[in-house]
Amino acid sequence: MKSPWDNMDDAKNIFLKKSKNNFFLPVNFSFSIKTMLILIFTIVVIWLLSGVYKVNEGEEAIVIRFGEYVRKAYPGLNYHLPHPLEKVIIERVKMSRQTEVGYSSGQSRREANTSNGNYMVYSYRLNNRTINNQHLGESSTMLTGDENIVELNCNVRWHIKDLYSFVFNVAFPEETVKIVAESAIREVISETPIASILSNQKQEIADKIEKLIQQILNQYSIGIEIEKVQLLKAEPPSEVIDAYRDVQTSRADKEREINQAQAYRNDKIPEARGKAAKLIEEAKGYKQATVSKALGEAQKFNAILVEYKLNKEITKERLYLNTIETILQGSKKIIISDESKLLPHMGISLK
Numbered sequence: 001m002k003s004p005w006d007n008m009d010d011a012k013n014i015f016l017k018k019s020k021n022n023f024f025l026p027v028n029f030s031f032s033i034k035t036m037l038i039l040i041f042t043i044v045v046i047w048l049l050s051g052v053y054k055v056n057e058g059e060e061a062i063v064i065r066f067g068e069y070v071r072k073a074y075p076g077l078n079y080h081l082p083h084p085l086e087k088v089i090i091e092r093v094k095m096s097r098q099t100e101v102g103y104s105s106g107q108s109r110r111e112a113n114t115s116n117g118n119y120m121v122y123s124y125r126l127n128n129r130t131i132n133n134q135h136l137g138e139s140s141t142m143l144t145g146d147e148n149i150v151e152l153n154c155n156v157r158w159h160i161k162d163l164y165s166f167v168f169n170v171a172f173p174e175e176t177v178k179i180v181a182e183s184a185i186r187e188v189i190s191e192t193p194i195a196s197i198l199s200n201q202k203q204e205i206a207d208k209i210e211k212l213i214q215q216i217l218n219q220y221s222i223g224i225e226i227e228k229v230q231l232l233k234a235e236p237p238s239e240v241i242d243a244y245r246d247v248q249t250s251r252a253d254k255e256r257e258i259n260q261a262q263a264y265r266n267d268k269i270p271e272a273r274g275k276a277a278k279l280i281e282e283a284k285g286y287k288q289a290t291v292s293k294a295l296g297e298a299q300k301f302n303a304i305l306v307e308y309k310l311n312k313e314i315t316k317e318r319l320y321l322n323t324i325e326t327i328l329q330g331s332k333k334i335i336i337s338d339e340s341k342l343l344p345h346m347g348i349s350l351k
Contacts, residue, residue: 050083058094060163062088069164087165093160096227099174101181102140102153142186143236148194152234153154154206156181156213157227165223173222184212198248202231
């Protein structure tokens with residue numbers, strides 16, 4: 001009986017011939033133990049070298065072994081055990097990222113690396129959320145504190161603060177930022193009257209939103225730090241925007257009238273105060289003059305009283321003559337009777 005091992009040489013030759021044809025090996029190539037070892041060693045070296053990686057400036061990396069965190073890597077050349085033993089995740093932690101909030105929920109999801117310089121723009125379809133798959137409709141329409149409707153869009157700028165938390169504590173960090181930002185915006189807007197939202201208080205509102213977003217993200221511990229929140233659009237719905245503009249025009253007219261009245265007031269009040277101050281000063285001067293005159297007359301009377309006590313007749317005669325002199329001093333005519341036996345010095349007729 002023929003042994004099945006008798007044709008081993010023939011089988012080997014057939015296998016080598018087919019292998020040469022399949023791998024484009026030379027016709028005179030022959031496998032050997034040494035060749036196999038060299039080939040295996042080369043493959044192992046290439047596999048081991050595949051674990052070399054570089055972390056650039058502004059980046060951080062974490063090494064994961066079988067899904068478990070092992071260590072953190074910093075800028076420069078680094079090494080990790082090749083796949084599938086270990087895996088490295090590299091993120092640009094210094095890069096500012098931007099999440100747009102308030103746009104129509106029907107927009108398609110996109111992730112762009114070159115939109116505005118170093119900013120990365122994210123926009124998501126809300127009904128594709130894994131965390132909350134409820135469709136919210138037009139996310140830009142919000143209810144204000146005084147029960148008015150306003151359409152509001154804003155940008156949230158942020159960066160990675162803790163890469164470990166960013167990777168392990170939440171499945172979709174970028175989308176979580178959007179959800180948290182929407183929640184914070186609605187909460188702040190629901191406490192703010194529409195007049196403040198449409199006026200020049202947008203920066204104050206944005207600061208409140210930024211603070212609330214950061215507070216919520218810190219509770220989740222997802223390693224994200226908010227840089228700035230900017231309100232891009234805040235206006236009434238398009239259906240009633242004309243009526244709101246009329247109201248705004250009326251308010252502007254009101255403010256203009258108030259400003260004009262304030263200017264008139266500011267002009268008249270100083271003038272009135274000046275006149276009042278002048279009258280007060282004149283009254284004070286009149287008071288001083290009157291008091292001084294009265295004091296002088298009192299002193300004069302006291303002096304006459306002293307002389308009167310010393311010599312009554314002479315003082316009476318003197319007072320009489322002074323009085324007559326005062327009376328006649330302003331007269332244009334002087335009448336002297338015949339009984340006075342005085343020589344008239346003026347050419348007037350006696351009566």
